[in-house]
Amino acid sequence: MTPTPLIFAATCDLAGKVRGKAFPADQLDKRLVRGVGWTPTNVLINCFDGIGESPFGALGDLLLIPDATAEVRVDFGAGPAEHFMLADIVTLEGKPWEFCTRSLLKSALHRLHRVSGVRLISAFEHEFQLKGKPAVDNQGFGREGFELQRALCETLVAALQRAGIDPDSIMKEYGPNQYEVVVGPDEGVRSADAAVILRELTRSAARSMGQKATFTPIRDVNSVGNGVHIHMSFINDDGKPVTYDENGACGMSQLTSAFSAGVLKYLENIIALTAPSVVSYERLTPHRWSAAYNNLGFRDREASLRVCPVTAKDPASIARQFNIEYRAAAAAACPHMALAAIVHAGCQGIEEGLVAPAPTEEDLSLLSPKTLAERGFVRLPKSLEAALEQFEANPLANGWFGKAFAPVYRAHKASEIAYLADMDTDARCAAYEETY
Numbered sequence: 001m002t003p004t005p006l007i008f009a010a011t012c013d014l015a016g017k018v019r020g021k022a023f024p025a026d027q028l029d030k031r032l033v034r035g036v037g038w039t040p041t042n043v044l045i046n047c048f049d050g051i052g053e054s055p056f057g058a059l060g061d062l063l064l065i066p067d068a069t070a071e072v073r074v075d076f077g078a079g080p081a082e083h084f085m086l087a088d089i090v091t092l093e094g095k096p097w098e099f100c101t102r103s104l105l106k107s108a109l110h111r112l113h114r115v116s117g118v119r120l121i122s123a124f125e126h127e128f129q130l131k132g133k134p135a136v137d138n139q140g141f142g143r144e145g146f147e148l149q150r151a152l153c154e155t156l157v158a159a160l161q162r163a164g165i166d167p168d169s170i171m172k173e174y175g176p177n178q179y180e181v182v183v184g185p186d187e188g189v190r191s192a193d194a195a196v197i198l199r200e201l202t203r204s205a206a207r208s209m210g211q212k213a214t215f216t217p218i219r220d221v222n223s224v225g226n227g228v229h230i231h232m233s234f235i236n237d238d239g240k241p242v243t244y245d246e247n248g249a250c251g252m253s254q255l256t257s258a259f260s261a262g263v264l265k266y267l268e269n270i271i272a273l274t275a276p277s278v279v280s281y282e283r284l285t286p287h288r289w290s291a292a293y294n295n296l297g298f299r300d301r302e303a304s305l306r307v308c309p310v311t312a313k314d315p316a317s318i319a320r321q322f323n324i325e326y327r328a329a330a331a332a333a334c335p336h337m338a339l340a341a342i343v344h345a346g347c348q349g350i351e352e353g354l355v356a357p358a359p360t361e362e363d364l365s366l367l368s369p370k371t372l373a374e375r376g377f378v379r380l381p382k383s384l385e386a387a388l389e390q391f392e393a394n395p396l397a398n399g400w401f402g403k404a405f406a407p408v409y410r411a412h413k414a415s416e417i418a419y420l421a422d423m424d425t426d427a428r429c430a431a432y433e434e435t436y
Contacts, residue, residue, distance in 0.1 A: 008084035009036050009064045012101055012196045014412050015047040016276070016334045016436070020064055020087065028066075035063035038089055043099045044412050047277070047332065047435045052415035055408065062097055063090050070193045072163045074201060076155070076208035084200070086193050098402050101336040102189060108343040108400070109188050115350050116255055118234040118242055120343060121323075123168075123185040124195035124335060127226040128202055129219060130177040131212040131433070137176075145172035149179065156181065156205040163201060165194045175224035185231065185323075195228075195335035215331035216432040217280040221425060225283030227290055228331050230339065231308065233323040234259075244322035246315070250298050250307045250359060251322055257356040260296060260324055262349015263305055263342055264357065267294040267328065268378055269397035270341040272387035276413065277332035278420055279432050281383050284328060286365035291328035293377050298359040304328045304380070307359065328380065332436055344400040388413055 007028060010020040021036045040056035070086035089100035096103035109120055130149070139145030146153065149172070157167045166184035173180045181202065186194055199215055206213035218225035233243040234255060245253040252260065275284060286292045289301045297303025306325040312318045329338050357376060364377060372378065381387035388410060391398055398406040420428050 003080065005080070005083065007031075007066070009066045009087040010084045010196075011038075011064060011087055011089055012334045012336060013045070014043060014099070014101065014334060014337065014409060015045065015416075016332050016337075017045075017047055018084075018196060018200055019045070020084075025083070031066055032068060033065075035065040035087070035090070038062040038064045040097075040099075043408065044415070046412055046416040046419065048416065048419045048431065050415045050419050052411040052413075054411070055404075061092055063092065063094075064088075065090055067102075069190075070197075072197055072201070074159045074162050074204070076159070076204060082204055086196060098404055099408065101334045101340075102192075104401060105189055105192055105336040105340040105343075108340040108347070111347050112343050115347050116234075116259075118236055118255065119187060120191075121185045121187055121233045121235060122191040122339065123183060123231045124191065124198070125180065125182040125229045125231070126195070126198060126202075126215065126331060127173055127175075127178060127180045127228075128213050128215045128331075129175065129226060130179070130206060131214055132177065134177045139172060140174040142172055152205055152209055152211065153179070155208065156202055159201040159205055160198060163197050165197060173224075175226075178224060178226070185233070187235075189336070192335035192339050199331060214433045214436055216429070216436045217275070217277055217330040217332055218283045219429055219433050221282045221429065225288060225290060226331065227283070227327065228329040228333070228335075228338075230326040230329055230342065231323045232326065232342070233320075241319040241322070243324070244319040246318075249356065250296075252307065252324075252356060255350065256324060258350045258352075258354050259346035260305055260349070260356040261354030262347065262352065263326065263345045264294045264296060265354065266345040266348060266394070266397050267304055268380055268387075268390045269394040270345055270391065271328055271380055272384065272391040272409075272413070273341040274326070274329040274333050274338040275387070276384065277330060277432055277436075278384045278417060279425075279428055280330045280332060281381065281387070282425065282429070283330070284380060286363070292380055293360075293364045293372070294380065295360040295364060295377055296356055296358075298361075300359065300361075301327070302363075303360065332432065340401075345397070348396070384413065384417060 005025040006022040040060040041054040044052040064087040066085035075081040089097040168182040291304035310321045
């Protein structure tokens, strides 16, 4: 019997998991219009497949509408090709559903254009680890560590290219069996789509070679974590870069300064969306090259928001390369949801006419709470529970996503927290390693 090719219509949900439904490939034209059925309560499925308390119950119907611009078909050798399309969740009337993560990002990007006349260019860089014991120890950034996984790295890069994503680099990272993959920037929703696709293809490439990859925020609290860094810049409607100003502080244009100030001001209120796992807060601590305070850094990898270095020399190339980097994120977050939160915070900074603070040049963990407060810094939430409280406590920030969002997101995360309640830290890390 000849198998019937299937296409998987996929959504990256509030848990940062890719879920959906498959349909026969020869029905694609119809499905691009009519979609496939979906259920509202699915939004409450947490990363461990529990279901939070749902306001929808068994009621309601939705549609997953595949997006032809977000199609992936990659052959990893034996077996059928992997074929999926990212999709938007809409109501039966065809309107964006209020909990569709792609639609939430589109709304944030529309707001950015409305308040500033610019469009977002962004890129996600990811760290991941291969499960199991390293074949060779002491290979931080090592050539031998890379060569041991050259076949996997080359397969992954080929898969990304086949999916229309522009790979930038891949390397053996510092931690045990840890690798970093960087891709080129994309405009608008496409960069978040690319982040979802990258994670899925990384797992698939590893699986095709008998290995397992994990993007968990941290496997072992005595070792390194896995970060997600989101690089951002802006262009106007003519395609001209508007992120850089040679006369601006740290090279930031007035727009970039205001956007950055908004991100920093509301960082404690959005981190529950960008670092949404219980173990994320084991990683977001001082001296882990991650993020612990709402500070701006100039080429500083301990800062939550960093002004990145440029290698270009001529003014036009500098302007195109110049970008800022958000570092308080993890792959437990849906890329669309994380980017939407950052963009909304940046938009708020633009609307409020904020100015970015001076970059920090010292170890903020050595300062007293009084000194931090006097200088406008806060220690970011130290737990997911605290982060959720900060999100809910700010009606402006949670209002960016609609009135219904905050209680549903709280219920979703409450079920995740409850699942882990009786586990110690090691067991929690192991649980996230298996699911991400």
